[in-house]
Amino acid sequence: MTDARRDIAPAEIQALQQRAMELADAAREIVDQALRTGFSIQYKPDGSYVTSADVAVESRLRALIAQHWPDHGVIGEELAPANPEAPFQWVIDPIDGTEDFVHRVPTFGCILALYYRKLPLLGIIDHPSLDLRCDGAFGRGTRRNGERVRLADLPADVTSERVRVVLSARANFMRYRDEGARFDTLARAFPNHRVYRSCLGHTLVATGAADVMVDYHDTLWDLAAARILTEEAGGHYRTVREFDVNGARIYSAVFGKASAVERVCRLLESG
């Protein structure tokens, strides 16, 4: 099977990536300013937060995308889709971890990705309060603050107690469908796990700082950049669960170093 992304010339991918980095710069500027000068907070119907900064970032990125690529589509967390039939689709989570942003926990981030015919062409996760950015593009590798990263696989003799696993919160495993028992199984099997906001887990895994992430019950924009960043770093990405809730597609994924992904998936399949 041919990969549709091979239809895009490498020079075009590079140009798209450069522009995407400017979009991430614009997002960071808005977030940094909001942290300095303040922002308003509202509760969404599901009880989660949205701030004036989330909306400002998404609006700004949509304006820039419309200016550079008027025929591209946009799917974002806070606003309605644009050009839904276009082959190029930008996916935006303006602030992943708004709860953390509100409480000034520095683990939140902006997630931005471009898909071509449903395959990820490039991805960026930017963490303004960590001065940390992970970006990658099809055929061009993954970078941490501009430096190329490459995942080494786990040594074969690493015990489960030592594998550096990131889990999404147990609350994630319980939303939409209660799979909290899977969290418990994973936590017992991999006791050296951490629980971070999704986007920080994605960055740590794609840059090799953690071995594998198990991220349950997310939307398209939460996981928008995780696959391209992991695969371009030399890691594996597996969607382990996919279903619809009120018309929205919900995904669960395991990604990171190849053998760590395999170990986790084996455990999930046996459970």
Added chain:
Amino acid sequence: MTDARRDIAPAEIQALQQRAMELADAAREIVDQALRTGFSIQYKPDGSYVTSADVAVESRLRALIAQHWPDHGVIGEELAPANPEAPFQWVIDPIDGTEDFVHRVPTFGCILALYYRKLPLLGIIDHPSLDLRCDGAFGRGTRRNGERVRLADLPADVTSERVRVVLSARANFMRYRDEGARFDTLARAFPNHRVYRSCLGHTLVATGAADVMVDYHDTLWDLAAARILTEEAGGHYRTVREFDVNGARIYSAVFGKASAVERVCRLLESG
């Protein structure tokens, strides 16, 4: 019962705190430079890491302490105690979360505290890669990057699903004594929990960014600053477990917003 710390003049506490901030500056400088220019890594007998940066920070802080206060004692993670009978005792964890430091996960920190007759007089947790410092001193409050913080208690109607709990890793609950089942109980009761490196949890709780931390099976230096930082911010601190392992005292503590501490302790007592 009188608090021995009241014997120390407020001006003296202020002077000690100012000097302690200089110590934290010196630690940060060494860590930042190690991240830029590299460091060596060794494994300790228990399988944990120690780097040349851990040892360099502790050595430098000990030299500064000996210079400013030759009669003060020092207890640190990496080197032997000095002046163990002195009423003033500095407690140092040069890099809490060396595993994170080694992998460039930005959640590690330097923990520094001064005790007077076994009571905490001042504490600092400095996170070089987060540009974040929490410091506090007896009668002088707690600050986040120099700005005074004050913990508001939880609203009475907050459900357990919404309480922002930080747990130490399940691996912590299992070391020395296997209390992993307590981790599972907490994770189920408070599904919106996160698992961070101890020092980041302490900082988030003391600055109100999280509601409560449950930190199991730690040494004196791991928890050195947590109590003074939490109490001076207006929160509560409870030691819930204390025992000796090979001559070392192991502590477990629950600390944060008053009613959140009470809820967690009630759960632990019932389990």
